Amino acid sequence: MNPGLPSALNGAASAAIDVAGVSKFFRLPHERRTTLKEYFSHPFRRSGYEVQRALQDVSFRVEPGEFFGIMGPNGGGKSTLLKIISGIYRHDAGTVRVNGRLSPFIELGVGFNPELTGRDNIRINGTLLGLDRRKLRARYDDIVEFCELERFIDQKLKNYSSGMQVRLAYAIAIQVDFDILLLDEVLAVGDESFQQKCFGTFAQFREEGKTVVLVTHSLDLIQQFADRALLLLDGRVQALGVPGDVVARYHAGLASPIAATNLPVVETAS
């Protein structure tokens, strides 16, 4: 379908993620019944709703072992797309095919509870992410070592700084077994040294042949690590190809948003 893709050599059947013509609409009900009187006079009146097009005819493929970046302005449909790939949302049209074990989360620190200790949170979060008791025990030390929070592990999570929480969350997430990792905006917090550590894990994923799909606002990150990138604007694919070109398109779009929406979709290949 997309003949120009860099690793099309694997053939169509073996794409890690194949998204074809996916659309998603949200029905947003209008605020209704603002006063008591209104409530009693029209108890069963239904006011209308607005249909918001979150995604429209989005198609792309991610090859196995690829580091794929998704970027775009807020409200562009990035997170919705990630949720559809991961099966959290149901799409209204098109098909999504995934080959390989998908990480079950798209954000970090799912189910973190501020009232429990770091240790308990590792246990709960790890269980939620699919680590059984045995694996959790075996990997517990790795998690604590990676996030460098030995001293704080028996303190309640609410006493952690936001950076510390992200460190803990990332340390647990990378211990989960997966072939395809979907991540939404993860490294916005966290200091320089921890970010370097995370970049180290990206390199490691690449060596292990794991596929990574990363939604981010950090254009540097995309240019540095991504093999290819996708630009989403108003739920449509605006650009797809090598990171340099897509980032350039993003900048062009920021300079004149109206012009950008009218531009034809570009696809570039390395």
Add this chain to the structure above:
Amino acid sequence: MVLAEFKLKYAGSVLGYVWSVLKPLSLFTIMYLVFGRLFRLDDISEYYPIALLVGIVLFMFFSDATSQGMVSLVHRESLLRRLRFPRMIIPAAATLTAAMTFVVNLLVVGGFVAWDGIVPQLDWLLIPLLLIELYLFTFGIALILTTAFVFLRDTAQVWELGVQLLFYASPVVYPVSFLPSWARDLVFLFPPTQVMQDVRALVLYEDDSGMTLSSADALGSSGPLLPIATTLVVLTLGVTLFKRYEPWFAERT
């Protein structure tokens, strides 16, 4: 997850787990004073207090588990939006948390039974089976309610009233023999009533008032078969409904 929820529920309150026991006990005290003493139901049988306590503890499990199960999906909304996992784990965890409180309460009931000098019988081994039936029915109701609650928040108000109604429609505070025979057969179709009556009949075997009428006494030889059928129907309905609407839970909660 169940353990964490149980721990959290009482974290920060001074009396902690004790509350889970105090709640049914205080309701028991009120009901005993009003119905046992004031309305003289105490005169029916010397076992009225135990029968009342059994009824309250069983019904309270049904009411707590369904109410907590109902709101569980919406309360765990952030989890639903961030993680792919079988959604049924959430209402299951909520109802199992209520079941843990229930087990603690049963220990207290056991203490009262022992204090009354009632000697355990071999057929008490049926009690766990009855409690499993109660759990399955409760879980089925919770699945229906939590699905409905995602799409229609009025469900909470309706169910609050429904629970009140069921509490007085079931023979919790009064002997089932007080009901006219047509109503008696009807309430036995409600599995919590059948479980309550059969547990009472098993535990208070020495009682010969109408208070410990079992499902076999009321419905004949088929006994608990009809309520068990009700349980299976409700459970199947709950699971089917839940599975049908599962794909939309994340965006609608």
